[in-house]
Amino acid sequence: MKVKPYEQVSAIYDGLMKKLDYDSWSKYILLIAKDNVKDKAKFLELGAGNCKMAKILSDKYKNYYASDISLSMLRSGVNNNLKKICCDMTSLPFKEKFDFVFSAFDSVNYILKKKSLQNLFKEIYCLLEEDGMFTFDASLEKNSLNFSISKSTEGRHNDYQYRMLSKYNKQSRIHSNHFYIRDEFGNEFKELHKEKIYKLDTYFKLAEKEGLYTEACYDCFSFKDVNENSQRAQFVMRKIN
Numbered sequence: 001m002k003v004k005p006y007e008q009v010s011a012i013y014d015g016l017m018k019k020l021d022y023d024s025w026s027k028y029i030l031l032i033a034k035d036n037v038k039d040k041a042k043f044l045e046l047g048a049g050n051c052k053m054a055k056i057l058s059d060k061y062k063n064y065y066a067s068d069i070s071l072s073m074l075r076s077g078v079n080n081n082l083k084k085i086c087c088d089m090t091s092l093p094f095k096e097k098f099d100f101v102f103s104a105f106d107s108v109n110y111i112l113k114k115k116s117l118q119n120l121f122k123e124i125y126c127l128l129e130e131d132g133m134f135t136f137d138a139s140l141e142k143n144s145l146n147f148s149i150s151k152s153t154e155g156r157h158n159d160y161q162y163r164m165l166s167k168y169n170k171q172s173r174i175h176s177n178h179f180y181i182r183d184e185f186g187n188e189f190k191e192l193h194k195e196k197i198y199k200l201d202t203y204f205k206l207a208e209k210e211g212l213y214t215e216a217c218y219d220c221f222s223f224k225d226v227n228e229n230s231q232r233a234q235f236v237m238r239k240i241n
């Protein structure tokens with residue numbers, strides 16, 4: 001049975017990410033936030049998934065909102081004291097403003113159309129405080145080129161078995177992940193996740209059109225400028241005054 005992205009992957013997500021160091025990733029986000037926002041700052045996370053990072057970061061920043069388009073992902077997280085909002089980051093429901101908005105781990109790559117990416121920047125412009133900051137990472141082509149020939153991984157998590165097939169199409173710049181998941185009752189599910197691998201310039205230009213400038217673009221997990229060998233970029237944006 002075909003299901004929408006993350007409906008069943010939410011059940012195996014922690015298994016898929018077991019090697020991911022959320023503590024270090026969160027520390028990196030904290031370092032970016034540190035000199036820019038006060039402890040009482042209003043934080044908004046987009047594409048928060050099952051809220052692993054939210055759990056860590058909201059320890060310091062209590063005024064924290066975690067959002068994601070997938071209700072299954074938000075529900076699969078354990079931290080129920082968090083304020084969680086199910087919404088699409090390209091069409092946000094908030095009326096109030098935020099000091100710090102961020103998104104981590106490819107969530108922005110899930111926006112497949114330039115027009116929608118531009119809408120994201122438009123939304124961010126509206127909900128950022130004047131001195132607010134928006135930071136997000138994006139997976140780059142250097143990473144996807146490792147998948148020009150498709151790669152398959154298999155695993156087990158709780159009572160689920162899964163196989164993931166990853167492939168990059170250089171022409172369309174779409175990186176696809178096909179998931180084949182079987183639950184304990186033998187039910188089989190298929191999910192297709194597509195990520196768009198935009199050029200760096202696309203992010204800079206679309207953001208600028210919506211009134212945001214890129215204060216820094218790092219080789220992700222460092223504070224060095226992004227370069228041609230970077231697999232992931234970390235953008236730091238502010239409103240143009």
Ligand SMILES: C[S@@+](CC[C@H](N)C(=O)[O-])C[C@H]1O[C@@H](n2cnc3c(N)ncnc32)[C@H](O)[C@@H]1O
Nearest residue numbers: 047048049068069070073088089104105107110
């Ligand atoms: C690779 S996961 C990353 C989740 C989390 N940030 C983490 O580090 O584990 C990508 C997440 O982006 C979410 N997502 C994809 N498109 C979205 C959109 N348009 N608006 C909000 N969330 C979106 C997915 O539902 C998924 O939870």
